[in-house]
Amino acid sequence: MTSKAVDEAMQAMREIFPETPLQLNEHLSRRFNADIWLKREDLSPVRSYKIRGAFNFFRKALQHGDRTRIFVCASAGNHAQGFAFVCRHFQVHGVVFMPVTTPQQKIDKTRMFGGEFIRIRLVGDIFDQCYAAARAHVEEIEGVMVPPFDHADIIEGQATVAAEIRQQLPEGTRPDLVVMPVGGGGLASGLTGYLGDELHEEAFLMVEPEGAPSLKESLKAGHPVTLAKVDNFVDGAAVARIGDMNFAALQRFSEAQVMAVPENAICVTMIDMLNIEGVVLEPAGALSLTALAALDPDQLRGKTVVAIVSGGNFDFERLPDVKERAMRHAGLKKYFILRLAQRPGALRDFLNLLGPDDDIARFEYLKKSARNFGSILIGIETRDPENFADLLGRFDAAGLGYQDITDNEILANLII
Template identity: 35%
Template sequence: MQDYLKRILTARVYDVAIETPLEAAPNLSARIGNTLLFKREDMQPVFSFKLRGAYNKMAQLTPAQLQRGVIAASAGNHAQGVALSAHRLGCKAVIVMPTTTPQVKIDAVRHFGQDAIEIVLFGDSYSDACTRAYALEKERQLTFVHPFDDPDVIAGQGTVGMEILRQHQAPIHAIFCAIGGGGLIAGVAAYVKQVRPDIKVIGVQTNDSDAMFQSMQAGQRVQLNDVGLFSDGTAVKLVGEETFRVCQHYVDEIVRVDTDAVCAAIKDVFQDTRSILEPAGALAVAGAKLYAKREKLTGKTLIPVACGANMNFDRLRFVAERAEIGEKREAILAVTIPETPGSFRQFCTLLGSRNITEFNYRFADPKAAQVFVGVQVKDPAETATLVATLQQNELRTLDLTDNEMAKLHLRHLVGGHSAGVSDEILFRFEFPERPGALMNFLNRMSHNWNISLFHYRNHGADYGRVLVGMQVPHHDKDALRAFLDGLGYPYWDESENPAYRLFLG
């Protein structure tokens, strides 16, 4: 273990890597009552810490090894580190990546040269890609640059810990590192625990990719059958032999977080830095928040390593959808209300001034209406209070906030054909995103008209897109026109829309 201190102090990383800042997070710090400092490894030239270990390993290869070339297996960030290092050192590199790797990472690797870099896509996870890389290593007589299970790679990553202690010499309660194979936390822990053993080093993993957690619990390496791919940068089925040995010796504990918590952490970092981390990059932040809450910490300094920002842009839709739930600031409810005029208005009145984030309803039964609604809340306690209030007013309510099927699928499927709806007219509106816009709509609408369909989802714009079906008798057409014109909201009649006829009419 003493050897790691020397290896880290003499690591060759700064030919290509930069010393990243330790940046304050004032908004998140104020919210959790502790000082959070982000170690901004997402600011590296390849937007990840992986460059450190890859270059440190390759810079120590012999000229003959460099001449033959190198090979690596990676979910993306290590691949970019190897590619940049190969470009700088003038050698060829073969990169084996899982087929699930985000396109942004594949394109980033290709950026370093089509002639020098060969990309091979194989398997669904890092472990699958690694198996293929080992076969190609022997077949082509290449030098394997492991993403984590190599002392030189671990030492390169350990320079992150060295920089943290140099940059912040005041007390630190804990440093948090995301764990995939364990290279980053092994390097950081090996340095920190030999220089400042009072500082806790805490690993963070997702619930569905927790190979290191299970291995530490079992006292031996445990191989997972499957891993979750949302945090693709940490989707490792089997941790390294050397990283496991170092973690057993130095790591204080490992906390696990779910997908919603990671999405919330991505949003937290954005609000403080205006930077967007990838899921693996935000893992440490999610872990620090969970740990601070669990331990009831106040006034402590916590340093999560923001280890990567190679985010697939398409994934942002999912992150934005789940961030509020991850912070327990959105409640998802299923509410049964009487299918009678005025009951919808009564229900909205009971919600009070709370911001409605989503509303899905389709007429299905002449006696009872099933409403799927999202409501912005301060915390889980407010959710419980709201549910109790609705129940007391004889509105049967089911809390779906932690129901994965409801969050992933049901919210997009509420609706369908309804044979019992007559005289239905469908309108698409743009509601102003301000309190009272919905109640203004309901109060102006004739009490003789029934709402048969309602769909709304807050998209963060200055107006809300709302789809409304109303049962309006033919003789009320003039009154309908007066209502629409007096409302003042932009609207479009979608009653003849073929999509409506096919799926909802």
Template identity: 35%
Template sequence: MPHQYIRKILEAKVYDVAVETPIHPAPFLSKRLNNTVLLKREDLQPVFSFKIRGAYNKIIQLTEEERAKGVVCASAGNHAQGVALASQHLGIHAVIVMPGTTPEIKYKACQARGAEVVLHGDTFDQALTYAQSLVEEKGLTFIHPYDDPYTIAGQGTIGMEILRQHTGQLDVVFIPVGGGGLAAGVATYIKYLRPDIKVVGVEYEESACLKAALEADERVVLPHVGLFADGVAVAQIGEETFKLCREYLDEVITVSADEICAAIKDIFDDTRSVCEPAGAVGLAGLKKYSTENQLSGQSLMAIASGANINFDRLRYVSERAELGEKREAIIAVTIPEEPGSFKQFCETLGKRNITEFNYRYHDARSARIFVGVQVHPDQMPVENLVGELREHGYPVANFTDNEMAKLHVRHMVGGHSKEVENEVVYRFEFPERPGALLNFLMKLGKRWNISMFHYRNHGAAYGRVAVGLDVPPEDRQHIAGFLEELGYHYCEETTNLAYQAFLG
């Protein structure tokens, strides 16, 4: 099998439309990690993503008859733009099916390249089903985003460039994994020519379909896929890509949304370029792997795979980057309700900067404050901060890893009405599109009174909501069925400490 793919990679005709992207050093991050950090800049492709390689290499293999009928694909963005540009270059009609939640920047880029864009459904799976129906209905050729030998070979040309451009020491290469096309192609090539180089696949922890497949020793379908890193939001690893990734990846690790946001900031600091979340997954993995394995003096490379980010999402990224870098702590502290207590608390913090301060009257004896504090993972870690405050007699709760606190409570610090006696609290994710919030409220508000609500648009393909419902004890047994009918991913937060401390 490797010989077959090596030949396909060497013969791939990607450079009619793609460019050979440079490898750039990341000096600031290299110094911080005490390793040489390198970035393979696939965000510099004409469509700002590596996907153009695989799409073009597949489409150029089509027969004249297939070209005449046209092509179709389903994609949330990057593959779609690759198919659009490849089809435009070859004079082929392309139909791009995208979920209705796709950011405007992505579908307009496809239209600008002459593709016919169809917005269908809320999820990639719904778009995929519709795209496949067009194959039967109109005779179009389906261009798979990752699970095709020619697509895999096209992405594999990145591995060829890496070994040709960087001939010196190279210890580990980190590759983002969604459906697995990029990882399969690059890992197969690198391990064939340089088996001494370790190749690590990196997945977003809420869409880790390869990790799940490796643990089960077979392809599985994830019950829920987080959409933050939409470019790698895949529920099941590809069939062909799974075979190759299982054989040629040395390891697979996962990273959190906060770690991805921190990596986006690191790429910006070193290159002045802004990657999309999926594009920074590889570097997030590099940082995590380097720290956990205490690497020093090694040469580490991450593929910066794409830069198609909706501008509105930068607000969320900037908020979470410091948390991902472990440079901000989110804590709840109880202080005496008396004159001078704020001043004394700030003096206890010493030279640490306060990034956020929310106050809530608790009772005549005490007050609760929700505080963001600047820390440092080495010199001033959050654990030291919590320990120092407790030594000074302050009751402290660390909410740095509490999603309810970071997403909602920090924007809502208030109180609980005495008239609401039976509040239960849930966090939801729902597809973000015009009218989505109203539709959500219409479905939610038919049965029980809404006692608390927080929603904040992050410019993403999904909305995140915190909801309190006033549900009498005799109705509790009906909640689960009602929430399942809503059809949105949810989790209960009634016992969440952040909610209990400031909103409960």
């Protein structure tokens, strides 16, 4: 990948969409005492940067190949939508393989972008089964597989994000820190490759979800590794294995330059940006901003920071879960199992222990653990995390038996 090739790809891209904005965000700049610039890839035609790599792949393939060949991809998210958009633009036919479990909203959006030029095939319950079916189909029809990140033309296309940033920053301004999400590594490979000649390596911070740290673990091992388990909450970046080509481009970085952020912390960012800025982010799109809050304030104070907002394809049916996770992470909501005496007035005595800002969000009688006692699941919300310390003190003083299960993943998943 050369800067000249990336610049040419960026210019070619203007035939399907204008550059995405680079915005100085006043709210975040005040919060972190820095100049925080957001590269708004959530404002592309498909609400993510994935259209860039897909466009560049198709552009190059069609320069050297037969337009009658069928293009194929496997994806249940942003890659599928970028692929479909570009198929329609170039008026070539493609097949999108998606797992049977893909939400209907994503299927409908992919079909809308591709129109008559794509077919959608639902295969398998998980992505691996879907991907295997796509690979078999490509061989059967002698088609063209369009990978989501592990390909030179995809990386080159994603690097156009960096080319635009260089043009959009005020003259004479260079970022002290560039923060970017990492899933398969296509975006990070392109950004660091394009800007690597003018920025020191320590100017890059890559961010992964805590439940899918494929780059961090690969850097530790010195080679790409496949994670045994992945938390799929951050679906746009929950990748079990970073691409081989992408790892080769990123292996020069230290594992200290890769931050893994908790999924629930990402939810706090999503809620804050929605409530304060009116910006809708998908979990992967909030990774970079979540990392800012986790850094030492001195690392940001007075600096020029560019954060990549990678996508905004958020299904609002997930909003209650995101809000729940955000409140738990912020310490504003907790769940307890109470051992409550089975006698008249016991519930009233318990309610009298609550403070003026404490609210019962859930109350469920579980079972009698003994003839004179019963187990109750209770969820409590409050306005200040410090209120829980006072509340637990009153629980102890009253001799109330309780267990905090807020952070007990097994119990929380079974009961809550």
